[in-house]
Amino acid sequence: MRKTIDSKKYILALAITVAVFVGALIISNKFSAQRIAEIKAIESNISMDILSSETQFALLKESSCKAVDHSSAFSEELNELAQKLSYMEDSLGAKNSEVISLKKYYSLLQVKDYLLVKQVQEKCGVKPITIIYFYSNTGDCEECVREGYVLTRLRQEFPELRIYAFDYNLDLSVVNTMKSIYGVRDTLPALNIWEENYYGFKSAEEIEIIIPQLKKLRAAREKAEAEAKETATSTKK
């Protein structure tokens, strides 16, 4: 006699399978929510820090440029925020409302930081090294991928270099204002360096030609490293 089909077993297996599916979905969403919260916390911290710097700057004015040295502040935090936001964008999708909201806030923080850096450094007589980068991730900009890698590499090598990345298609008035102030067309990727626009892919070498200070910074760093090495060797002797 053939084993008969036990409907209860089929149903039990189905119930467990559905439970595992739903469970995986819930856990996945929970982790996503945690990540969103983490990103919000970072954004909040950066916002607080910018406000603090702005206030400090307003108090001290140009009397003490060293006291408000903003040249490399938040660079690391902004970079970390950028990476995490990117991860979430990839994970939840670029159209996810939470992701869009976080991106908008991130863009605002970038503009605030940009303005602060500009104010501080101009008043202290230093020319800021900044790149404003416009990209698109709607599939119409193949070169944006490579340009992104180039800028990441430069940012890693030169912490003094401040790169502000804006989604060209982000529906945010501040981004639109930036676009119109600098007259950026929709030929992407687009870089704005010292108020001049550069369209299409630019390699690290090309950017170094546009910003000669980068070479100087590298030379200075290499010299300092060599000196430090020499000192360490002589100390050992």
Add this chain to the structure above:
Amino acid sequence: MIANVHLQAIAILPNIRYNVCEKTVRTSGLFSIMIESFFNTILYIFLFFSLYLEVFFMITFFEERENMKAGKPAQKKLSYYPSTTIIVPCWNEEKTVSGTVESLLAINYPKNKLNVIIIDDGSTDNTWHVIQKFKNNPQISLIKKENGGKHTAVNLGIQESTSEIIGCLDADSFVEKNALLEIAEAFNEDQDMMAATPMLIVHEPKTILQKMQKTEYHAGAFLKRILSPLDAIYVTPGPFSIFRRTVFEKIGLYKHAHNTEDMEFALRMQTHHMRIRNIHTAHVHTTTPDTLYKLYRQRLRWAYGIMKNTLDYRFILFRREYGILGMIALPLSFFGVFVFLYNFGFILFHTIRSSFSKIIEISIKGTSALVPNFDSFYINTDFIVLLAYVLFGIGLVIIWNGVKLAEGRFSPSMSILYFIVLYGFIAPLWFTRAVFNVALSKGTKWR
């Protein structure tokens, strides 16, 4: 195979990640997003059914757990020893046939109840000469015939036999001493059982491929044992499957069936509602292919045979009359090939895409792009990945229990690693070709 489908899914985990500054993101527009969603949906459906089947098998495992105690039993005596004939068909097996026959003569079973018929199926090597050393053994009969294929040799042996139970042992396999005793006991205990299949174990695995097959056989043995109480076994493999004589009297002898006659015969038995059981305590060691080409040839024959025989017996599919065989086991063996290939294609596509992206990244950023990010934020907890973890976990439970079933206790080995790492990559070779051959009705060869 189910386990392998899921083991593969793990490879999806390292997805493309990028820096906001990099703005990598999707390289295609709305249309390609729709296409991607379509393929993802298919994957979700496949994952759901795969998980369902694994859960179903695990429930059966928990039901059967007490009956699945492994370990070699102590010497036992039976109340009745059915007369037995074991047929050893051989074709150019000069190197292994002696060992096979000697393993048969050494088993714990009354000598007057056990006959061995060695049939040389027109060998062109020294097989006939080698087996002459057994000609004076009263338990052994030697027959030489013109080459006609394995099933013709076995059929001749069945016709020559007068025993109550009849089995076959391929000349590249070796039985453990208690194997027949265990099977005979099962026949005594269950009068409705018409055939018994043993637990197949890889004989002395030496190459990486053989070690990979060792774990594959372990996992397969576990699944076969699970299918046994569900009356869903659809292959009575050549090495030491034993039948009641009445089976052949009722449904006839083996017939040519896409070089997988053992599957056709099992399906024919199932259509006559004859009970086939897996006796996991009856251990039989079988030699497995040691090179990729030999493995490919063997598995192509199996995969092609499974698909063609399933098509021949398609009236079983999704018929409640045939129980779990019709509703689950047989559809799984057929459609599982497509699911396997789909998953493989999905993973291959994503692997190539992410590798391409990584190469671009490395070419621009240098070796710093290879440094992994250890921040817990980046641990992939996507829905599909969590599901893959679950499926992989159940796959490991299957392997674990397969090893326990074969060896008495679980012990980690490189074989498991080889199986996890290699199987998913090489199995598509024969599955793809099998699908191609079935589509073109292009047969396979034995060797």
